[in-house]
Amino acid sequence: MTDSVQDQLHTTAALGDENIRRAADLLTVSLEPALRLALQDVIGQVAAEISAQIAPGRVDVTMLGADADIRVTPPPVTPPAPATAPSAPTDEDEQTGGATSRVTFRPPQALKTRLERAAAQEQLSLNTYLVRALTAHLDEPAPTQAPSHGAGRTSGWFL
DSSP states (O other): OOOHHHHHHHHTTTSSOOOOOOOOHHHHHHHHHHHHHHHHHHHHHHHHHHHHHHSSSSSEEEEEEEEEEEEEEEEOOOOOOOOSSOOOOOOOOOHTTTTOOOOOOOOHHHHHHHHHHHHHTTTHHHHHHHHHHHHHHSSSOOEEEEEETTTTTTOOOOO
């Protein structure tokens, strides 16, 4: 991955004197780890974005030295339901109201870690855990407030 950057740096430095060629050699040694980390970060971000797009499928990237091992797990293919026979709702469909939609959620890393731990403790996927937690929160009855004009007082005309 970083070989082409190093080759370009050496080719450009070859046009200069010995000091420039030596500086290029030193730069290639110090740039390689930084380039590898930057490339790994970009590859990880791309894999995460593609995974989000094809969920419940996913993309896994494993770096083995300079080689990237990329595995794509496509989402399961489900045949379309016949128009005359409605499909039976699943437990999760009932919790979510049937159809699902995609939302991009970017919590701080510390919160994401806590959510993943909580989901794992309940042996749920992070998505299912979030759906259940948000549904429970929204289904809680709103706190009732006493009228601001005072309880038990009545004023006005009575007929």
